[in-house]
Amino acid sequence: MASATSPTSLSLLPSSSSFSSSRSRSSVQVAASLSSPRFPNLGLRVPLRRLGFSGTAADPLFSYHVAPKIRGNGKGLRGVVSMAKKSVGDLTVADLKGKKVFVRADLNVPLDDSQNITDDTRIRAAIPTIKYLIEKGAKVILSSHLGRPKGVTPKFSLAPLVPRLSELLGIKVEKADDCIGPDVEKIVAALPEGGVLLLENVRFYKEEEKNEPEFAKKLASLADLYVNDAFGTAHRAHASTEGVTKFLKPSVAGFLLQKELDYLVGAVSNPKRPFASIVGGSKVSSKIGVIESLLEKCDILLLGGGMIFTFYKAQGLSVGSSLVEEDKLELATSLLAKAKAKGVSLLLPTDVIIADKFAPDANSKVVPASAIPDGWMGLDIGPDSVKTFSDALETTKTVIWNGPMGVFEFEKFAVGTESIAKKLAELSGKGVTTIIGGGDSVAAVEKVGVADVMSHISTGGGASLELLEGKELPGVLALDEVIPVPV
Numbered sequence: 417m418a419s420a421t422s423p424t425s426l427s428l429l430p431s432s433s434s435f436s437s438s439r440s441r442s443s444v445q446v447a448a449s450l451s452s453p454r455f456p457n458l459g460l461r462v463p464l465r466r467l468g469f470s471g472t473a474a475d476p477l478f479s480y481h482v483a484p485k486i487r488g489n490g491k492g493l494r495g496v497v498s499m500a501k502k503s504v505g506d507l508t509v510a511d512l513k514g515k516k517v518f519v520r521a522d523l524n525v526p527l528d529d530s531q532n533i534t535d536d537t538r539i540r541a542a543i544p545t546i547k548y549l550i551e552k553g554a555k556v557i558l559s560s561h562l563g564r565p566k567g568v569t570p571k572f573s574l575a576p577l578v579p580r581l582s583e584l585l586g587i588k589v590e591k592a593d594d595c596i597g598p599d600v601e602k603i604v605a606a607l608p609e610g611g612v613l614l615l616e617n618v619r620f621y622k623e624e625e626k627n628e629p630e631f632a633k634k635l636a637s638l639a640d641l642y643v644n645d646a647f648g649t650a651h652r653a654h655a656s657t658e659g660v661t662k663f664l665k666p667s668v669a670g671f672l673l674q675k676e677l678d679y680l681v682g683a684v685s686n687p688k689r690p691f692a693s694i695v696g697g698s699k700v701s702s703k704i705g706v707i708e709s710l711l712e713k714c715d716i717l718l719l720g721g722g723m724i725f726t727f728y729k730a731q732g733l734s735v736g737s738s739l740v741e742e743d744k745l746e747l748a749t750s751l752l753a754k755a756k757a758k759g760v761s762l763l764l765p766t767d768v769i770i771a772d773k774f775a776p777d778a779n780s781k782v783v784p785a786s787a788i789p790d791g792w793m794g795l796d797i798g799p800d801s802v803k804t805f806s807d808a809l810e811t812t813k814t815v816i817w818n819g820p821m822g823v824f825e826f827e828k829f830a831v832g833t834e835s836i837a838k839k840l841a842e843l844s845g846k847g848v849t850t851i852i853g854g855g856d857s858v859a860a861v862e863k864v865g866v867a868d869v870m871s872h873i874s875t876g877g878g879a880s881l882e883l884l885e886g887k888e889l890p891g892v893l894a895l896d897e898v899i900p901v902p903v
């Protein structure tokens with residue numbers, strides 16, 4: 417079942433610019449990262465064409481960022497990659513040609529009532545890893561979930577994804593009606609080198625989410641080695657994301673998974689400063705972990721969205737009928753105190769756009785944060801706040817954003833969120849590392865049409881939130897570690 421593993425990836429920074437190595441290409445590109453002006457602290461934007469992929473470096477989904485995640489140990493080693501996982505880029509033709517590779521991707525894309533894909537971002541994001549494997553002569557067994565089906569449910573079949581996958585890969589993708597069993601085994605046996613077989617929705621089996629070892633073993637028995645590229649599902653310890661690694665070696669990270677980690681862990685823990693975090697969204701309760709974790713790392717914290725009213729109320733301001741979490745008032749106060757103690761510049765909006773009802777056609781007006789009348793609710797940050805936030809961001813070198821500034825689903829209350837998206841796009845153009853950490857902020861950035869210029873847009877909402885909270889993801893933990901090599 418398991419094939420011989422490839423040589424480990426290079427996990428240390430080169431000690432001089434004349435560094436040369438016969439090791440994997442991605443490792444050599446880590447060396448090049450030292451002098452990248454765009455991304456000086458972390459890594460190089462590596463155009464995938466250098467790895468044989470199409471696409472442009474301007475498209476965040478078609479670039480692979482190598483981030484070395486350095487931590488010096490002061491004992492002669494120049495640095496060690498922390499938490500480094502083996503990458504598919506470390507596997508060569510010798511490792512892959514003729515091998516059956518189980519690729520877990522997150523192809524959980526939205527479909528309309530006619531089963532048309534309404535956003536193919538996750539499919540496009542999965543392509544670089546699949547292409548790499550195809551080009552190395554592997555036989556790709558592609559697995560994903562779609563939705564949250566309870567048993568076999570036709571509307572959650574992965575069949576509608578086949579045409580788009582085939583189009584993007586430039587080959588005819590085969591589709592199985594199941595994800596395990598003799599019929600699937602037959603198709604796998606007939607799969608040519610460079611062929612791709614899409615398995616049926618792995619969540620049609622309840623054993624998937626229960627991470628049942630017998631089911632994981634059956635999935636694993638289809639292949640020789642495992643690649644996890646399903647970032648959006650990496651926070652789930654499921655059979656196809658975690659359990660399968662116990663039966664398949666090597667188990668390595670795909671390009672997308674690695675890029676997500678490079679940004680959401682690497683760039684955030686080793687940021688180019690000043691480092692600003694922007695946190696919004698509806699409730700402070702769902703962002704406590706993220707705020708607390710970012711307070712440890714950032715220089716500036718900008719807060720927006722519905723959560724600000726809990727902070728206002730905690731400071732004794734009237735908030736009208738704005739969203740407030742009464743049981744989080746003390747927490748809000750303690751977060752403000754913590755920011756102060758840590759020397760983090762925490763900014764709350766100074767003005768807000770209020771509405772007389774929660775509706776797209778509500779009457780609205782701009783008021784100072786201290787003057788929200790009874791019966792009115794704050795649904796967006798105001799123009800002065802947009803200016804203050806933009807000015808605060810002006811000097812930053814790294815910005816991470818999670819959560820909208822207001823109810824951006826309603827046109828009238830989308831200005832704050834859209835202005836921040838535009839500001840980040842502008843900063844990105846000036847070389848600032850801009851990271852959009854999943855969820856509704858991604859939708860906002862896409863709505864404004866500036867997604868392509870951001871340094872990184874996460875493909876996982878829940879997964880990115882957990883990473884930003886400092887949690888480890890089971891789908892990542894289970895992968896093979898890179899063994900540090902002294903230089």
Ligand SMILES: Nc1ncnc2c1ncn2[C@@H]1O[C@H](COP(=O)(O)OP(=O)(O)O)[C@@H](O)[C@H]1O
Nearest residue numbers: 697698721722794795819820822823855856857
């Ligand atoms: N002032 C506000 N009042 C009520 N809801 C808000 C407000 N500002 C933002 N929201 C809502 O927050 C939601 C996003 O919150 P959340 O799920 O926490 O963020 P994300 O999806 O980015 O993680 C959006 O649907 C938005 O309408």
Ligand SMILES: O=C(OP(=O)(O)O)[C@H](O)COP(=O)(O)O
Nearest residue numbers: 522524564648649876877878879
């Ligand atoms: O869409 C997903 O997560 P997200 O909505 O948090 O980005 C993933 O595919 C995970 O799906 P799940 O939350 O049903 O496990």
